[in-house]
Amino acid sequence: MRSPSDTPDLLGAADISAPTQAKTAIELAVVSRDGELRILDTDLAARLGFERPRKIRELIAPHRRALSQLGELATADVVVGKGQRATAYYLNKRQAIFLTAKSETVEATAITLEIIERFDAYEHGAIRAPAPLPARRGVTAREAASTFRAYRGIAKLVGLDENQAALSAARATKLDTGIDPLAQMGITHLLAPQQELLLTPSDIGVRLGGKSAIAVNQLLAERGFQVGRRDGKGQPYWEPTAAGEPHATLLDTGKRHGNGTPIRQLKWGAGIIDLLTEGTVQ
Structure with a gap:
């Protein structure tokens, strides 16, 4: 029996x-x-x-x-x-x-x-409480993959890059089905699409011998990598030019100005330093 x-x-x-x-x-x-x-x-x-x-x-x-x-x-x-x-x-x-x-x-x-x-x-505790069961049982790899694709599509719709979308979708799939498709395949890290270190104007200034962030932004503008703009609220910001776009990354900081507009930060790949120092007498 x-x-x-x-x-x-x-x-x-x-x-x-x-x-x-x-x-x-x-x-x-x-x-x-x-x-x-x-x-x-x-x-x-x-x-x-x-x-x-x-x-x-x-x-x-x-x-x-x-x-x-x-x-x-x-x-x-x-x-x-x-x-x-x-x-x-x-x-x-x-x-x-x-x-x-x-x-x-x-x-x-x-x-x-x-x-x-x-x-x-x-x-009443006379018998030891059983261990909790997973939220769902019998979920197949096909079902988990379908759920993963759906969440990945949502993540990309809100602007996440390939890696962020995949990681976010894996977490959501785990919560929904109990299966983390990336972990199931032994994937714990994703290779960043951009291997170059991102630097702020202040970081660049340090590498250029102690220049201020203001001086670096002016230098970037002079070399044609960015141009100064003002948004609808009159707030100044830097925008990469066509020459600067391959080296620039615009990031949301999660913060806002006093008038409610989001604060975004322009960072530069470390290779920009070589471009800024070209022709400079040491």
């Missing part, structure tokens, strides 16, 4: 729709899901004596509304038979009791008491 942990095997048992006398050797396994103690529907069905435990889902279907009124009806994707997908249900105490009554098995009353005793034992 199989234990509750062998539920996937039980799903493939002979298709006898009517429940038989409960098999008392089967013990109800209480699990923790979504912060609440629950019983897997097929575990309850096996305890009730269903020869084919997944038939309990035919009992759940017409009573979904009533079950939802007894608490959130937690579900999980599972694979049954030859790769077929199905929905499993994790029942809280009241939902399990409700279904037990609706099953009309000879052992329904005894199992109702058993459900109460099992849940009370966990809730």
Whole structure:
């Protein structure tokens, strides 16, 4: 006789729709899901004596509304038979009791008491609380990849670069499906598309022998790499020219001016220093 942990095997048992006398050797396994103690529907069905435990889902279907009124009806994707997908249900105490009554098995009353005793034992600490289950079960690589692509598309829509979009999408996919597609492939770091160190005008000034940021900005303008502008609020800012764009990166600082406009910072690749010093007498 199989234990509750062998539920996937039980799903493939002979298709006898009517429940038989409960098999008392089967013990109800209480699990923790979504912060609440629950019983897997097929575990309850096996305890009730269903020869084919997944038939309990035919009992759940017409009573979904009533079950939802007894608490959130937690579900999980599972694979049954030859790769077929199905929905499993994790029942809280009241939902399990409700279904037990609706099953009309000879052992329904005894199992109702058993459900109460099992849940009370966990809730009162008489039995060690079970470890939480993942948010979802049975998620395939194809499903995780589809979720990843969707989140990556959103990330790129809001302006994230390739690496930022991939990392953000991986985190979102992990929260949604329990699978981090990058971690699954052993990818812990992504190669930055720009390997050159980015420098502020102050950083450049240090490398040019102690020039101030103001002096560096003037030098960049004189060499044709940037031009001074003013925004709609009259705030001055530097804009890279066509000659400067290959070496410049405009970053959002996350800060704002007093009038509410965002503060953005123009940084330069370290190679700009060689261009600024070309023709300079040392």
